[in-house]
Amino acid sequence: MRAFRITGNDLTSALDLLHVHAELLGVVEEDCAITVWLETDLPMLDRHLVKIEELPFEIANATATGLENDRAILVACDLLVRPPWVASEPAFHGIELVVPRGMAFGSGEHASTQAALLVLHSVWRPVASLIDVGTGSGILACYAAVRGCAQIGACDIELAAVQAARELLPHAEVALGGPESLSFVADLVVANMTGTELGAALPAIFSRWNRRAPLVLSGMRPHEVIGIESRVVGEVVARERIGDFCAFAVQSVSF
Numbered sequence: 001m002r003a004f005r006i007t008g009n010d011l012t013s014a015l016d017l018l019h020v021h022a023e024l025l026g027v028v029e030e031d032c033a034i035t036v037w038l039e040t041d042l043p044m045l046d047r048h049l050v051k052i053e054e055l056p057f058e059i060a061n062a063t064a065t066g067l068e069n070d071r072a073i074l075v076a077c078d079l080l081v082r083p084p085w086v087a088s089e090p091a092f093h094g095i096e097l098v099v100p101r102g103m104a105f106g107s108g109e110h111a112s113t114q115a116a117l118l119v120l121h122s123v124w125r126p127v128a129s130l131i132d133v134g135t136g137s138g139i140l141a142c143y144a145a146v147r148g149c150a151q152i153g154a155c156d157i158e159l160a161a162v163q164a165a166r167e168l169l170p171h172a173e174v175a176l177g178g179p180e181s182l183s184f185v186a187d188l189v190v191a192n193m194t195g196t197e198l199g200a201a202l203p204a205i206f207s208r209w210n211r212r213a214p215l216v217l218s219g220m221r222p223h224e225v226i227g228i229e230s231r232v233v234g235e236v237v238a239r240e241r242i243g244d245f246c247a248f249a250v251q252s253v254s255f
């Protein structure tokens with residue numbers, strides 16, 4: 001395959017011409033350049049208007065996708081996260097979360113996600129419903145789905161996250177917005193956000209939690225934990241710190 005980078009003033013007309021006179025196998029359009037891939041030489045273009053540079057063979061035929069180095073992430077000895085393009089590990093018999101690494105936060109690599117997963121995993125018991133606030137890719141809600149939770153809600157203020165979570169969890173209610181956007185109240189609520197975001201969202205998080213199962217909060221820096229913890233009534237039943245990120249779970253004493 002050959003690749004040509006074309007720069008100049010009238011790139012739109014050049015591309016129109018190429019579409020008519022050549023079989024383009026690929027096109028990348030940038031602000032001031034287009035790069036085209038084809039099996040043959042480039043058809044005649046008005047070289048007064050555009051400058052053409054053929055790219056070296058190795059670049060024209062590069063096959064790297066950026067996904068080659070992805071690996072499964074062992075969060076606990078019985079809990080693993082991997083993207084769909086990484087094969088499952090035959091010797092692993094624990095809980096597997098298959099989550100693509102895409103535009104939304106939450107592929108399992110970040111310490112705050114791992115802290116949240118570890119706390120959720122340690123306090124887990126069968127619950128009828130779970131809400132994941134700040135769902136990102138949907139990874140924490142995915143944990144609940146894999147554990148058989150029937151009613152799952154998730155929300156995020158970013159559209160890319162909502163789209164990713166809807167794709168990952170087609171049976172869940174996934175809302176664009178804060179916890180108040182969800183239509184039900186859940187037994188277990190989990191939220192992995194920065195300390196500041198958690199602080200701001202806490203009243204809405206409480207309003208979606210019926211307190212039958214723990215509330216799991218993650219994403220705080222160590223110095224932020226005390227301020228958040230002091231606002232949650234109940235007994236702390238699990239804690240985790242991964243790197244600079246902390247998570248804890250609170251169980252309401254009335255249940």
Ligand SMILES: C[S@@+](CC[C@H](N)C(=O)[O-])C[C@H]1O[C@@H](n2cnc3c(N)ncnc32)[C@H](O)[C@@H]1O
Nearest residue numbers: 105106113134135136156157158178192197201
């Ligand atoms: C650190 S990411 C966590 C993603 C995923 N849950 C995980 O554990 O990897 C935090 C997410 O919270 C979202 N977020 C921040 N404030 C929010 C709010 N008030 N309501 C809903 N989502 C919020 C952000 O858009 C972001 O996607």
